[in-house]
Amino acid sequence: MxxxxxxxxxxxxxxxxxxxxxxxxxxxxxxxxxxxxxxxxxxxxxxxxxxxxxxxxxxQGGTGIPNVKWSGICGNKLSLKSVLMLADQMIDRIEFVHSKSYLHRDIKPDNFIMGRRSKDNEVFIVDFGLATKYRHPSSYNHIPYRENRNFVGTERFASKNTHHGIQQSRRDDLESLGYVLIYFLKGSLPWQIKAATQKKKSEKVREIKDSTSFEDLCHGCPIEFACYFHYCCSLHFDTKPDYGYLKRMFRSLFSREGLKMDYVFDWTILKYQQSVLAAPPARALGHVAGTSTQETHVAANYNRQSGGEERSAGRFPEQKSVAKVSAVSKDAKLSSSKPMRQPRDLPIQASASNRCKDTLVLDKSSPSPETIDANPKAVQEIQTELKNSSIVSSKARAHLLVGIVKMYESFIKSFKSMSLSNGENFQH
Missing domain, CATH: 3.30.200.20 (Phosphorylase Kinase; domain 1)
Structure with missing residues (x-):
């Protein structure tokens, strides 16, 4: 992250x-x-x-004085969704370490990292410098219970028993994980304090931990987190934790909150936002320079009927010249279209036709142009030909050109009759 x-x-x-x-x-x-x-x-x-x-x-506002954008305390909080997805994997990692007869003894955020590239959704557990065996690897005989042990670990995330010099076991790794999860959710823990000396700080941290109930610690968090702590502290020194129960409890919370296990973490969204900013802006669909909204509609309609031969999103194909209709006014004139170039054979792809449909949907709010009747039989033959072939054939192109010519002639006649009825001159 x-x-x-x-x-x-x-x-x-x-x-x-x-x-x-x-x-x-x-x-x-x-x-x-x-x-x-x-x-x-x-x-x-x-x-x-x-x-x-x-x-x-x-x-602020004075010449040569920097403008303050934001100030505050950054707690690096994570969303409940991210914390629960992390918890599921972190419990798995601790269970695996325990299955190999080892305790980690330094569970903290710094010792969990995310993978990269194809493993960027996978949690890794690291730093086994303080790891130690809690049982014999072959006989599985558990180490004996002891007190007055030296402190081992990180004070902020260490279990209560560790502060009191009690020999660590599997329950302590899990209790430390609970503090990590609360730290992720809230951004801080009650015993993050300052003191004159390290010894005084250690004593103060122990006192605050002992006096803070799990309900107070988990205030504002779902009740499952307090239940997690109560379960860990109820375990005997040599009892094997029910890792599956803890995972099921958090997964139940995940489902109840209506969350989706899609491994989209908070930083995944942040990276996506950054990638969008870094990408060049896409050319807008709809209005094209020198054309009106009506003209765009006609072009989009033609693009759809022709099978979407052009692959470039955000612009219409050069060879698909369309009669340009200027914005609705009394002095409207018909500009002559450019000669249509012979279209190249290009594969028909679903994505191309989808773009045309998107264009039409985006432009639906604009006034639609007067419908121009084309030869239904020619259009039907074109559509049949395009459906039965992945390449635009010569026959389809021929029908296409005939259809466009007829559309153009029909439009000329209708526009001419409208102009003559109004007593206006018509030039072609």
């Missing part, structure tokens, strides 16, 4: 640093605008960034 700030700005390379923060190059995810991002760690002893942002806002 690419780093971002509040899902609004993509974090780029570092461009500077000082005593009170680090400055990065950034890009607005939606507009592509380049910005500078000043970052200050949330646990800085003497934070100044929020004060600085207030000063910027007071000075």
């Amino acid at each position: 690419e780093p971002s700030i509040s899902n609004k700005y993509k974090l780029g390379p570092k461009i500077g640093s000082g005593s009170f923060g680090v400055i990065f190059h950034g890009t607005d995810v939606l507009t592509g605008e380049e910005v500078a991002i000043k970052h200050e760690h949330v646990e800085t002893k003497h934070p100044q960034l929020m004060h600085e942002s207030r000063v910027y806002k007071i000075l």
Whole structure:
């Protein structure tokens, strides 16, 4: 997942640093605008960034004063959908490690990474530097229960028993995973604090963990997360966890929320938005330079009848010259069409005809032109020929040209009669 700030700005390379923060190059995810991002760690002893942002806002509008786009605390929250899809795989990874008689003992967000390319939806578990065996690999005899053990792991995500010096077992890895999931959902944990020394910080973290009930910790989250913690803490030291039960519980929540297991994570959407911004803008369908809405309708109608020979989206084929009808007015005149070039044989593809249909749907709201009658038999023969062949045959092209000529003659007659009845001159 690419780093971002509040899902609004993509974090780029570092461009500077000082005593009170680090400055990065950034890009607005939606507009592509380049910005500078000043970052200050949330646990800085003497934070100044929020004060600085207030000063910027007071000075805003002055010559030579940067414009502040956004300021705040970035918690990197994830949606419930992403957290549940991650949880399903993370429980699987921990179960596999345990099946090989090992404990991880350092479950935290940094030790789970996403794959790349064909495995970009797959969660990997890493960093086994603190891993240790909890049972004999062949006899499966569990290690004995012990107390007064040295602390091993990361304080923010370690289990309560680990803080109290109790020997770790499988239940502790799962409890740590629970803290990771809540961290993903809320963006922070209650015991993320500052202290004068590391020893005082460790003591304070332990006190807050002990005094925080799982209901308070999971406040605002679905009840399944509190149930997860209660289950993990109910396990005896050497009890094998029911990993399947935990996965079923989260999958049930997933279904109840009406979510879809499509592996579209929050960062998948972010990457898609960035790719759309990076792609060149598509040429709009509908109005073409020098043509009216009515003219576009006629061209689209002809394009559909001819089998969609042109493959380029957003423009009509050059060889399909159509009588140009200017916007409805009293002084309307018929411009002469260009000679039609011999069309090349091109395969008929569903995508081409679909584009024509899309064009017609998009233009439905505009006034439709007067219908021009063509030879029904010729049109029927063209459609039959196109359906029975993947290549536009010479016979189909001949019928096509005849049909266009008749359409053109019919239009000339109707327009001429209309002009003469109004007493207006007609030139051809």
